[in-house]
Amino acid sequence: MKRLFILSIDGVPYSLLTSLIEMGVMPFFKSLITDKGFRRYNSVLPTISSVAWASFMTGKNPGAHGIFGFIDRRPSPFTLYLPTGKNLRAKTLFEIVSDAGKRTICFNVPMTTPPRKVNGIMVSGFLSTKLHSAVHPPEIAQKLEYIGYIIDVDPSLALKDESAFWKQVHNALEGRKNAVKTFIGQEWDLFMLHIMETDRVNHFYIHEHEKIRSFYQELDHCIKGIFEYIPDDADVLLLSDHGFCSIEKEFYVNPYLSRKGLLKFKVENPKSLNEMDPSTTAYSLIPGRIYLNLRGREEMGSIPQGDYSRVRNEVVDILEELVDNGIIKKVWLKEELYSGPFLDEAPDIILEPIEGIDIKEGTNRKELFGKSSIKGMHTLEDAFILWTGKELKKNNSFSIIDIATSILEELGIERPSDMEASGCIK
């Protein structure tokens, strides 16, 4: 029986890989590339790791798995909360594989907090804070601590103490490699290791070529080290969940909605959406997720249900001005992007960004544009996939939602009938 090792590398752009390879920075990665097995492919909207990996794990769109961002809202009573794996309301690959009687080992995939009880090992990613509550079965926490495995680097170090940041990045990579070394000897059919450090580095240093180059050199080394442990009989799939580009400026949606008279607050200088006035028409959560203040759904809903389509079209018209002015790329209606049981939790309108203009919420701001310490933003169409020896569908002809089916096929497991994924192998 075949087994599959997946090395997921967060936020690594296809275009960056190709240019680094050209510069000779990633010789090992280059050696893995086969002609038809290396592709540029699409992420999801909103282009956020939690949403993307949830789509990957379930083979479903956000409307069918229920994850739309790192922050979400319960409309009534209005509460903002941080979604976790508990809010991911669909079976993941790891459970499907377990149910098929196979064994899986999974490290660090976003949105696996708290760890689900798979047949094998599950170590949650960066939405966990402590190893002891991030692992299934519990007894491996100690082992992981012993080998120096850490859940995530502290991103605030990038701004406070750069050398400490790089040291943590290095340690995190070492820990991931050690995890492979330690656990690969166990029985498994699907092994997945997720590297998060690439996303962290890209956020702070995407614009600094020298630092990027030396970091990706180290990454190449790390990948090489990991490959030394992967047994010969396993197939290997490498992939990222989105691309990255430099931020020219940030665009703040809530101040824009306020200026257009669509968003109203009870106070002069609001700090959060909790201070919204009932006369609000629409409000936004990061990044570019817009919700109508619909009566019967929102706590202080003001728009009658019967007016939903009309009001939404009016809001869309106002947002289209942003497209005309080159600030955003496209305005989407939720049903154009999503379908499934959680469609009613989806934002009513979704803004697709232009590369270089990062869409933020900006609730506590007045200005429409600004800058911050974050230098890199995610891109939709520049993720990479490398499946050695396979012939993959054409560049950008499939998305991260589609891959799960191909993985199950490779493992000889029947695809659940409700899985949307249409596969990525030709």
Place this chain on the structure above:
Amino acid sequence: MNRNEGFVVWFTGLPSSGKSTLAQRLKDELIKRGFRVEVLDGDVVREHISRGLGFSKEDRDENIRRIYHVAYLLKRNGVVVITAAISPYREIRQEARELLKDFVEVYASCPVEKCIERDVKGMYKKALAGEIKNFTGIDDPYEPPENPEVVCETDKETVEESVKKIINKLIERGYIEPTDEDVYTEEEEEIIKKRLEDLGYI
């Protein structure tokens, strides 16, 4: 833990420290999560299982022995048992811990002055007036636990906060599954929030 067995949440603390209150709230919470739950409250136990026992050290220990024995039988049959008796002596609590094994000791910690102020049953008043003898905290000893699984500072926390602490410990020990709302403790949520903010994600 053996999945067919229950577990025991053992409260200890001064009179009026909050044991019965927390036990009842915890019971509701666990029933909501689908467990079969029995509360063995000191007051109720003394009316039947331990009728006739007094408040000497021997009688108090005998009372606790009876409680932990009943807890053992219930737990063995898959019931979650919550005990809410003062259980002032360390040694007998240790005995209970050793027998019951799946044992989560919760210390309802509250300064005696505050308990006197609460005096839910008017017993402190009587004890202070000398109308009753051997009242724990006044003229009978209370030995606080040295390593309880949970400490609820009931003079500082709300009932909800105290219950949440216990629930989190039960999750951490693998006795119960986290639900949508309780993946994080408040402290953990702050850590995650900060991390997401530092990354510009929220």
